[in-house]
Amino acid sequence: MKASHALWKERLKGQIPEQLGAEVDQFETEIGLRQQNKIEDKVFAETRLRRGAYGQRYDNGQRYDGKESRRLPFADRPTKGPGTMWDAPGMLRIKVPFGGLNPQQLEVMAELAEEYSDGIAHVTTRQDFQLHFIHIENGPSLMRRLAAVGITTREACGNAVRNVTACPYAGVCSDEAFDVSPYAHALAWFLMGHPDTMEFGRKFKPAFSGCGQNACGLTQMHDIGYVAAVREENGKLVRGFKIVVGGGLGPVPRQARTLTEFAPVEEMLPLTQAVCRVFGKHGEKKNRNAARIKFLVDKWGIEKFREEVFAVRQELRPDPRWTEMLKDAEKMAEGPLKPAGAFPAINGDEKLRAWIKGNVKDQRQAGYVTAAVTLPLGDITADQLRSLADIVAKYTRGTIRTTVEQNFLIRWVSKSDVAALHADLAAVDLASPGASSVVDVTACPGTDTCKLGISSSRGLGGELRNRLHQKSYQLDEAIKSLHIKVSGCFNSCGCHHVADIGFYGVSRTVNGYKVPHFQIVLGGQWDNNAGSYGLPIIAVPSKRAPDAVDIITEYYVKNRLKDEKFYAFVKRVGKGPIRDLLEPLNQNLPTYDKEPGLYSDWGDPRLYSIGDIGIGECAGEVVTRYQFEIGSAERLVFEAGLHLDAGNAQLGGETAYRAFLQAAKGIVQVQYDDVSNDPDEIIAEFKERFFDTQLFFDPFVGPKFANFLFAAHAGRGEKFDADTAHHRIAEAQLFIEAVHNCYNKLRSTPAPPAAK
Amino acid sequence: MELQHFVAKLHVDGALGLDPAKVVDVFHQWVANQTVPGVVLIDVAELLHVPNGPGVVAVGVEADYALDHTDGIWGVLSRRKNILAGSNADRVSEALASAARVSLRLQEAFPALKLSHTSFELIINDRAVAPNTAATYAVAAPAIEAALRDILGHGDFKLMRHDAEPRKRFGVTVTTVKPFELAAMAAR
Ligand code: SF4
Numbered sequence: 049m050k051a052s053h054a055l056w057k058e059r060l061k062g063q064i065p066e067q068l069g070a071e072v073d074q075f076e077t078e079i080g081l082r083q084q085n086k087i088e089d090k091v092f093a094e095t096r097l098r099r100g101a102y103g104q105r106y107d108n109g110q111r112y113d114g115k116e117s118r119r120l121p122f123a124d125r126p127t128k129g130p131g132t133m134w135d136a137p138g139m140l141r142i143k144v145p146f147g148g149l150n151p152q153q154l155e156v157m158a159e160l161a162e163e164y165s166d167g168i169a170h171v172t173t174r175q176d177f178q179l180h181f182i183h184i185e186n187g188p189s190l191m192r193r194l195a196a197v198g199i200t201t202r203e204a205c206g207n208a209v210r211n212v213t214a215c216p217y218a219g220v221c222s223d224e225a226f227d228v229s230p231y232a233h234a235l236a237w238f239l240m241g242h243p244d245t246m247e248f249g250r251k252f253k254p255a256f257s258g259c260g261q262n263a264c265g266l267t268q269m270h271d272i273g274y275v276a277a278v279r280e281e282n283g284k285l286v287r288g289f290k291i292v293v294g295g296g297l298g299p300v301p302r303q304a305r306t307l308t309e310f311a312p313v314e315e316m317l318p319l320t321q322a323v324c325r326v327f328g329k330h331g332e333k334k335n336r337n338a339a340r341i342k343f344l345v346d347k348w349g350i351e352k353f354r355e356e357v358f359a360v361r362q363e364l365r366p367d368p369r370w371t372e373m374l375k376d377a378e379k380m381a382e383g384p385l386k387p388a389g390a391f392p393a394i395n396g397d398e399k400l401r402a403w404i405k406g407n408v409k410d411q412r413q414a415g416y417v418t419a420a421v422t423l424p425l426g427d428i429t430a431d432q433l434r435s436l437a438d439i440v441a442k443y444t445r446g447t448i449r450t451t452v453e454q455n456f457l458i459r460w461v462s463k464s465d466v467a468a469l470h471a472d473l474a475a476v477d478l479a480s481p482g483a484s485s486v487v488d489v490t491a492c493p494g495t496d497t498c499k500l501g502i503s504s505s506r507g508l509g510g511e512l513r514n515r516l517h518q519k520s521y522q523l524d525e526a527i528k529s530l531h532i533k534v535s536g537c538f539n540s541c542g543c544h545h546v547a548d549i550g551f552y553g554v555s556r557t558v559n560g561y562k563v564p565h566f567q568i569v570l571g572g573q574w575d576n577n578a579g580s581y582g583l584p585i586i587a588v589p590s591k592r593a594p595d596a597v598d599i600i601t602e603y604y605v606k607n608r609l610k611d612e613k614f615y616a617f618v619k620r621v622g623k624g625p626i627r628d629l630l631e632p633l634n635q636n637l638p639t640y641d642k643e644p645g646l647y648s649d650w651g652d653p654r655l656y657s658i659g660d661i662g663i664g665e666c667a668g669e670v671v672t673r674y675q676f677e678i679g680s681a682e683r684l685v686f687e688a689g690l691h692l693d694a695g696n697a698q699l700g701g702e703t704a705y706r707a708f709l710q711a712a713k714g715i716v717q718v719q720y721d722d723v724s725n726d727p728d729e730i731i732a733e734f735k736e737r738f739f740d741t742q743l744f745f746d747p748f749v750g751p752k753f754a755n756f757l758f759a760a761h762a763g764r765g766e767k768f769d770a771d772t773a774h775h776r777i778a779e780a781q782l783f784i785e786a787v788h789n790c791y792n793k794l795r796s797t798p799a800p801p802a803a804k
Numbered sequence: 805m806e807l808q809h810f811v812a813k814l815h816v817d818g819a820l821g822l823d824p825a826k827v828v829d830v831f832h833q834w835v836a837n838q839t840v841p842g843v844v845l846i847d848v849a850e851l852l853h854v855p856n857g858p859g860v861v862a863v864g865v866e867a868d869y870a871l872d873h874t875d876g877i878w879g880v881l882s883r884r885k886n887i888l889a890g891s892n893a894d895r896v897s898e899a900l901a902s903a904a905r906v907s908l909r910l911q912e913a914f915p916a917l918k919l920s921h922t923s924f925e926l927i928i929n930d931r932a933v934a935p936n937t938a939a940t941y942a943v944a945a946p947a948i949e950a951a952l953r954d955i956l957g958h959g960d961f962k963l964m965r966h967d968a969e970p971r972k973r974f975g976v977t978v979t980t981v982k983p984f985e986l987a988a989m990a991a992r
Pocket of ligand 1: 492493494495498499500501502505535536537538539540541542
């Protein structure tokens with residue numbers, strides 16, 4: 049613990065809103081109780097998650113060192129949660145509703161990054177901040193310092209309402225119906241700690257968008273989304289929202305469905321409260337893997353869900369805050385510091401020209417622009433944060449936004465200040481061009497810090513960023529506008545489903561070794577508020593993923609029709625030819641001796657591993673039959689996607705079911721050679737050998753993937769529409785990944801050569 | 805005023821002379837072998853994509869070590885995270901000794917890594933304990949001087965307080981007239 053712990057508590061007395069202060073005091077007490085073993089570790093884990101204090105890789109005290117999994121010599125103290133070492137540092141997630149920050153808050157973030165973390169503050173894909181390597185006992189000091197500037201970590205993690213995100217252009221965009229920022233602000237504070245949000249079985253993510261057609265709010269991929277709309281009623285213009293529910297990414301993505309086409313703004317809070325009450329009451333509690341609201345909407349259908357929500361809405365006891373909070377919030381509209389202006393002369397300054405082209409956008413208000421500050425992989429140093437605070441104070445009325453693309457957006461910049469702003473940003477290395485372009489790669493934390501990471505998403509993201517930056521001047525304009533997003537696993541925190549080219553981490557066994565791979569996901573759409581989700585087409589070794597980007601983009605440039613967007617291009621040419629082009633990246637992979645680098649991940653020279661599994665078992669056997677079966681399953685799931693793309697949802701869904709069976713048969717025959725092709729026999733053998741024994745259980749999601757198989761088998765012969773076929777295909781893909789993982793578990797990594 | 809959480813950064817002499825990304829592998833080996841006595845090393849953070857940033861960090865429970873590039877200056881850094889007993893001067897000595905030990909270990913892996921024998925920085929990584937004020941300097945300077953006289957065996961050095969900007973952490977850069985030996989510093 050820091051020496052200043054008591055000093056901060058004393059110094060900030062009276063400067064922290066009462067409710068937030070009481071929360072921190074309570075957390076501090078709970079830390080003390082847990083240290084004395086007076087509260088259960090499970091209870092403490094949920095408590096700390098609800099305060100934004102999350103676990104980090106290796107906090108179970110185990111770490112693979114490239115040769116073997118070893119125990120880290122942490123002191124023997126009570127745990128922070130089941131299997132979570134007390135002294136293992138963790139991550140603190142800091143909520144930033146709608147990404148809105150002021151200079152003072154940026155400065156505090158800088159101080160905390162410097163004093164408690166590794167000097168870096170990280171902007172996430174949900175407009176939050178994350179600080180890594182935080183010691184649990186320092187948590188209360190950080191929370192107090194944040195609370196003193198109006199920021200909370202409350203409910204940033206855990207089964208709670210997560211950060212309320214919103215389009216960073218809200219209030220200055222020419223496409224929007226109206227500025228959604230005040231409503232996002234009101235919702236965030238209304239729901240925080242609200243009794244109707246206390247019973248959730250899983251997290252709940254809200255998002256706001258100012259319009260339906262652009263990407264910025266991504267409402268379609270949220271548990272609840274609000275799209276601003278204006279209607280004329282009785283000759284008056286009325287503000288309201290289209291509200292959508294049950295969207296989400298994660299392993300099984302869903303597009304949100306419409307709860308109501310229009311609810312006046314005064315109805316936003318009560319209707320949301322009703323949604324929360326319904327979700328809290330009827331959402332799944334025991335099985336975490338089916339507990340998001342999307343599963344309840346699936347189970348009931350949107351009509352029944354809507355009926356229930358509106359019925360509950362009528363029963364709610366009226367709350368004056370439903371309208372008071374809106375009035376307060378509506379007063380917070382931003383405005384300019386300086387008079388409107390005109391763009392300066394560029395005078396051959398190519399850096400300025402490129403930056404204006406990529407990062408600067410006209411506002412709706414004439415004479416003003418927004419300027420994007422691109423951050424490499426969402427990272428910014430403490431010194432840069434302080435400089436940014438000064439810059440924001442110099443050019444604006446002291447407001448800035450974080451974005452879901454892990455950048456900042458400075459708004460209300462007078463056009464006449466653009467060159468000066470660029471110069472100030474450049475002086476602190478914050479003037480990289482190419483915001484929201486192909487070089488602006490988004491990546492989740494992945495294996496760097498996330499406990500669930502399979503491959504190094506930040507490593508790959510960084511590598512792609514470097515390579516694309518180096519050749520950015522030669523890149524075709526069509527390529528420049530692509531979005532690349534990388535997740536370290538199927539959970540999709542990097543939003544790979546909605547990228548033009550998405551990646552998520554998987555592992556494969558090659559030449560007897562585990563090798564980090566990335567599934568390539570095509571067909572996603574960033575536009576239209578994340579209007580459609582992609583599907584995986586092929587997994588390639590992590591170190592070959594940049595080559596895959598080259599192949600895909602070259603093919604696109606050569607074969608696209610005039611002005612054809614990437615999403616439309618993939619739809620037209622189909623995923624088959626692209627997969628064929630990528631197939632050679634998986635062929636004739638060199639052995640470990642010839643190319644050891646292939647067997648480690650980006651930025652991590654250790655021989656790759658997915659943890660401690662497989663240790664001590666023999667490996668390197670001939671596994672031809674398994675590889676054959678699993679290869680067929682992968683082909684089938686790919687074909688299922690092609691059928692769906694071609695408009696044949698029924699065949700897509702049926703083929704996905706065949707892929708399930710093929711993969712199940714593949715793993716069953718590892719133990720039982722004589723398994724037949726009879727679906728019932730495959731399922732029965734799988735159940736007995738892999739389900740009942742829990743051999744197939746995933747360390748984090750338990751029986752989830754096996755249950756996908758059973759559900760597909762139980763539903764054989766069902767009718768598919770595009771939505772249900774898409775889900776079945778996505779589930780089949782995840783089941784195949786789980787088969788790979790199970791197989792890896794059955795086969796150990798061979799001993800690496802002696803260290804040189 | 806009890807000063808805690810010292811950061812010591814020994815400056816690189818001239819150009820870095822090595823690919824900083826290569827340090828990642830060495831730090832991983834340190835974690836595997838738990839190379840630093842009294843410090844549980846946990847992980848390696850590679851932050852080279854951030855300009856003038858923390859570089860490559862070996863993250864520990866009690867302390868972190870880094871090949872650091874803050875302010876655009878390369879150096880080998882040690883950052884004390886837990887509370888240490890003893891006097892302020894003792895904690896200055898400990899910070900410098902641990903940075904020197906880590907530097908020597910890095911030089912074993914990278915003989916091309918040349919460190920300055922006449923300059924280094926000390927920062928106190930806690931704004932509440934040591935705000936960046938003249939009052940802190942008045943307490944810190946004698947402790948630093950006492951520690952340095954002991955380590956260097958002479959008083960032939962200068963302290964230069966960093967930027968007086970109150971938002972920054974308190975820090976000084978030390979320059980010595982006579983070159984010092986890393987090994988002697990490490991032995992403290
Ligand atoms: S996508 Fe996976 S690896 Fe990335 S942050 Fe989410 S859970 Fe972790």
